[in-house]
Amino acid sequence: MTDGAVSPHPDDEFHPPTNDDPYWTETCWFTFTVPDRRLSGQLYPFFRTNQGVTAGGAYFWDDRGSEPWNCLYAKNFWHLPIPDQPLSNITLANGIHYRCLEPLTRYVIRYDDPDGDELHVDLEFTAVTPPHYLGGSHLDQPGRYTGTIVLRGETIPVDAYGFRDRSWGVRSQFGPGLAGSPARRGGYSYATASDRDAFHTITMDFGSGCQSIHGYLLRDGVWAKLTSAVREVVKRDDRGFQTQVRIDGVDQLGRELHAEGICLNHLAFPINPNLFTINCLTAWTFDGVTAYGEDHDNWSAPAIRAFARDYLGYARPSS
Numbered sequence: 001m002t003d004g005a006v007s008p009h010p011d012d013e014f015h016p017p018t019n020d021d022p023y024w025t026e027t028c029w030f031t032f033t034v035p036d037r038r039l040s041g042q043l044y045p046f047f048r049t050n051q052g053v054t055a056g057g058a059y060f061w062d063d064r065g066s067e068p069w070n071c072l073y074a075k076n077f078w079h080l081p082i083p084d085q086p087l088s089n090i091t092l093a094n095g096i097h098y099r100c101l102e103p104l105t106r107y108v109i110r111y112d113d114p115d116g117d118e119l120h121v122d123l124e125f126t127a128v129t130p131p132h133y134l135g136g137s138h139l140d141q142p143g144r145y146t147g148t149i150v151l152r153g154e155t156i157p158v159d160a161y162g163f164r165d166r167s168w169g170v171r172s173q174f175g176p177g178l179a180g181s182p183a184r185r186g187g188y189s190y191a192t193a194s195d196r197d198a199f200h201t202i203t204m205d206f207g208s209g210c211q212s213i214h215g216y217l218l219r220d221g222v223w224a225k226l227t228s229a230v231r232e233v234v235k236r237d238d239r240g241f242q243t244q245v246r247i248d249g250v251d252q253l254g255r256e257l258h259a260e261g262i263c264l265n266h267l268a269f270p271i272n273p274n275l276f277t278i279n280c281l282t283a284w285t286f287d288g289v290t291a292y293g294e295d296h297d298n299w300s301a302p303a304i305r306a307f308a309r310d311y312l313g314y315a316r317p318s319s
Contacts, residue, residue, distance in 0.1 A: 008088035009103035011131070011139060015168040017049050024050045025171040028087065028098065030109050030125060032145040032162035033281050035292045038063040038264045039072075039156070040281045041121070041149065043096050043111055046272055053079045056094030058111055059267060060119065060151065066241070066266040072151065073119050074269065104131055109145070123147035123158055128195045129223060134214040137169040140200055142192045160292065161192035173273040176302050178204065184303035186210055187231040189247055191259065191284035191293030196221040199257055199286060201247060203231040217251040219287060224251040233297065240311040241266045241278050245295045259286035261295050276304040
């Protein structure tokens with residue numbers, strides 16, 4: 001870091017591209033909520049290192065407004081220059097500022113609306129568990145956010161569990177499936193009740209439902225990887241957005257996970273060109289506790305069009 005405060009872990013920094021593919025990508029996503037206001041927020045830079053450009057997304061929504069044009073706040077700037085700064089202490093032209101305070105554990109998360117005084121974010125993320133790695137190029141981590149959001153002059157205190165993830169590697173924006181895979185849909189689901197009880201799973205549908213490819217169960221302070229899990233959308237509303245979700249799984253210790261989720265808000269948007277997501281603040285019940293987290297209904301661009309047109313009845317032949 002430039003101020004000499006810490007020596008960050010290599011996974012807090014940009015990773016040297018392993019080739020010159022223009023679609024080599026790094027992400028650095030932080031997501032947080034204010035449950036009693038049904039308020040969600042997330043910051044999502046999408047770095048194309050070999051091209052020298054980044055996108056910078058900032059999204060905030062509650063249970064009134066579910067798309068970028070009618071939610072509380074949504075701006076995603078493309079083709080910003082990547083500054084000559086380490087990822088562990090970086091400020092982007094769109095107003096995102098990240099700073100690592102403790103390697104893989106504590107981060108300053110800030111955002112200042114570049115076009116005015118509409119939104120300011122000043123948060124600190126403190127991890128609940130060590131990062132959980134998917135292969136050698138992706139990590140997920142639950143944590144607690146504290147600080148404030150100032151939205152159009154109103155100061156909103158934040159003190160709740162949330163999440164972060166990081167990925168690095170080639171990620172094309174082309175193809176019928178998600179992240180270059182055959183899967184056209186999937187999910188991202190988590191809840192954190194405390195530093196002793198939590199779960200997370202990433203699911204992909206390769207033809208037999210949304211099956212877990214990555215996840216964990218934290219129960220009574222004992223952490224273990226999920227060996228299998230299925231995410232099922234139990235109910236959808238008239239737009240096709242998920243309103244009730246179920247996760248059933250088993251971890252490496254043989255412990256079963258049964259989680260029921262009720263979605264409290266929705267934001268439907270393309271978080272990158274070939275990933276359309278419906279993000280929801282979700283009240284999850286598992287192991288006899290109710291905790292807040294999220295559920296994401298993820299689709300490739302062609303898959304969400306096909307699903308939505310069929311669900312809404314637009315695919316019927318003209319009479």
